[in-house]
Amino acid sequence: xxxxxxxxxxxxxxxxxxxxxxxxxxxxxxxxxxxxxxxxxxxxxxxxxxxxxxxxxxxxxxxxxxxxxxxxxxxxxxxxxxxxxxxxxxxxxxxxxxxxxxxxxxxxxxxxxxxxxxxxxxxxxxxxxxxxxxxxxxxxxxxxxxxxxxxxxxxxxxxxxxxxxxxxxxxxxxxxxxxxxxxxxxxxxxxxxxxxxxxxxxxxxxxxxxxxxxxxxxxxxxxxxxxxxxxxxxxxxxxxxxxxxxxxxxxxxxxxxxxxxxxxxxxxxxxxxxxxxxxxxxxxxxxxxxxxxxxxxxxx
Numbered sequence: 001x002x003x004x005x006x007x008x009x010x011x012x013x014x015x016x017x018x019x020x021x022x023x024x025x026x027x028x029x030x031x032x033x034x035x036x037x038x039x040x041x042x043x044x045x046x047x048x049x050x051x052x053x054x055x056x057x058x059x060x061x062x063x064x065x066x067x068x069x070x071x072x073x074x075x076x077x078x079x080x081x082x083x084x085x086x087x088x089x090x091x092x093x094x095x096x097x098x099x100x101x102x103x104x105x106x107x108x109x110x111x112x113x114x115x116x117x118x119x120x121x122x123x124x125x126x127x128x129x130x131x132x133x134x135x136x137x138x139x140x141x142x143x144x145x146x147x148x149x150x151x152x153x154x155x156x157x158x159x160x161x162x163x164x165x166x167x168x169x170x171x172x173x174x175x176x177x178x179x180x181x182x183x184x185x186x187x188x189x190x191x192x193x194x195x196x197x198x199x200x201x202x203x204x205x206x207x208x209x210x211x212x213x214x215x216x217x218x219x220x221x222x223x224x225x226x227x228x229x230x231x232x233x234x235x236x237x238x239x240x241x242x243x244x245x246x247x248x249x250x251x252x253x254x255x256x257x258x259x260x261x262x263x264x265x266x267x268x269x270x271x272x273x274x275x276x277x278x279x280x281x282x283x284x285x286x287x288x289x290x291x292x293x294x295x296x297x298x299x300x
Contacts, residue, residue, distance in 0.1 A: 012055070013055060014061040015061070018172060018174055021034070021062060024057050025057060025169060025171070028054055028055050030170065031169075032055040033053045033055075034122070034169075034173075035059070036060050059079050059173075059174070060119075062079065066081060066085075070091065074177045075095060075096060075177060076175055079172070079173055082115060083112035083115050083116070083120075084109070086103045087112070091180070096137055097187045097188060098136050098187035098189040098208065099117075099187075101189040102129040102134075103117065105193070105201075106130060118176060122166055124157070124158050124162055125161065126232075127203075129204050131154075132189065133206045135206065135233065137221070138221060140153055140177050140178070141157060141166075143174070145171045149174065181210075184210055184218075184295050185211075187206065188287040190206075204225050205287060206223045207221065208291065209291045209295055211292065215246045216243060216244060217250075219242065222234040222238055227262040232262065234254075234262075236257045237254040237255070237261070240253050241288075248289070255280055255285055
């Protein structure tokens with residue numbers, strides 16, 4: 001960051017244990033901030049969008065938290081795991097396809113090589129692609145504090161644009177997990193963005209579906225962003241799907257239900273309301289079809 005950022009923090013720590021990270025945060029009593037890959041936070045600090053802090057505590061170097069593991073039916077992702085690790089992991093490609101796809105469109109290779117999924121989630125932006133993918137999978141996050149660790153559903157952590165219920169001056173998001181897709185389950189993600197590669201998505205959507213043997217839909221989760229102040233679960237669209245037979249017509253009905261439950265604003269950085277609505281009508285049915293093909297065992 002050079003001298004331009006010297007006045008914004010005095011110390012940069014790379015703790016090797018969770019306990020050490022939490023202790024540092026307590027020692028600075030609200031004057032330190034957790035950082036992951038730094039691909040969002042450091043840019044915002046440099047632009048003066050965050051108040052200065054005395055120290056940054058880099059959680060990405062904590063021992064044992066830079067790997068992807070299996071724990072029963074769950075795939076567990078440490079807070080130091082980068083987007084590049086996720087998109088190369090064969091287990092996530094197969095059992096959490098929408099997460100692999102969503103992490104694969106974040107930034108460019110350089111950003112994916114250092115940016116972390118934990119940082120994406122903790123940053124709580126309404127359209128964080130990795131966040132949208134994990135939300136569709138029903139992801140959970142582990143939070144460490146002086147009181148120990150606890151798991152919570154990821155959707156409960158979002159407070160507003162860029163605001164998390166995680167106290168990033170006193171708590172550390174240590175791990176993330178999701179139940180891997182099983183028999184008759186599939187997932188998919190799609191991001192609409194400008195050809196020039198603008199980092200902000202016009203719309204990002206992910207789905208997870210499970211089918212009964214007769215090809216009616218047993219379970220469905222649909223996540224979207226940016227369609228409001230926080231990453232969004234389209235519950236009304238999910239209700240349209242559950243119990244229905246798989247069909248293009250039903251997928252179109254789900255898209256209309258999703259649109260009826262959100263307000264898509266026109267944005268000079270993204271697109272007009274009408275264009276974004278058309279993208280939902282086009283691509284939400286398409287990714288539902290892809291997820292269903294995977295659940296049926298016919299996707300490539």
